[in-house]
Amino acid sequence: MAFHDICFPASLSFGALGGPERRVEIVTLANGHEERNAPWSQSRRRYDAGLGLRSLDDLHDLLAFFEARGGQLHGFRWKDWADHKSCAPSATPGPLDQPIGQGDGTTRDFQLRKAYASGGTTHWRPITHPVASTLRVAVAGTERHDWTLDGGRVTFATAPVAGTAVTAGFEFDVPVRFDNDAIRVQVSNFQAGEVPSVPVIEVRA
Structure with a gap:
């Protein structure tokens, strides 16, 4: 198919x-x-x-x-x-919406995902079909633009520094x-x- x-x-x-x-x-x-x-x-x-x-x-x-x-x-x-959306339906996706990983100084690829949290339990859903034009990505709270998108994976030109939070906001199908x-x-x-x-x-x- x-x-x-x-x-x-x-x-x-x-x-x-x-x-x-x-x-x-x-x-x-x-x-x-x-x-x-x-x-x-x-x-x-x-x-x-x-x-x-x-x-x-x-x-x-x-x-x-x-x-x-x-x-x-x-x-x-x-x-x-x-x-x-990576955020509430009434909001606009922002680069800090969802944590998608943590930098280790080597890894450049990060899978988009969305958290569903309730009562102390969190379920992570992989996002494979984001709307590319809506995607925003940040490292350590600062928006980055040196990345490419392949399916639901974000690839940085340079790996995020070790210990830094990688986040993203997006719409998806x-x-x-x-x-x-x-x-x-x-x-x-x-x-x-x-x-x-x-x-x-x-x-x-």
Whole structure:
């Protein structure tokens, strides 16, 4: 499967239903206690793009996008309006938003990531598809511009000094594909308010 570095129309993803899901295997023991195991280290996100359709023109754009991706064949970018920034949704990403590593005087490559913290527990999500034009990076609190971006990895021209904090701020997309090889819609029903189901699922990239 190839990945097309193009974003699903943001006007259509706005209003879509979806979010992260976890896989947890639960076994209930004879004494009533449970054993729980999580085989996935990261969540996998699902969305329904059909809920973002508001007009026949929207449907036209969806069909064109679907055909150009070959149905489920090629992946693409998806903007999750509920979670697409390194900061709060109402804020603007800044270079101090997320810690992505610490300098050791040798390492030049740092993976972008986002922290999800609650109740003393923090989960780190690797960010593989940042929006390049929004990325800002700092070392020891000072913004740097001597870096390049490859996927979700930042590479500095010179390695950050040992002990210095490396931070970044950015917007990002979710790599996804269509989760169905068919889109079925009846125009009369669509005009009456019935929307088609267009499932989209995150891919590991």
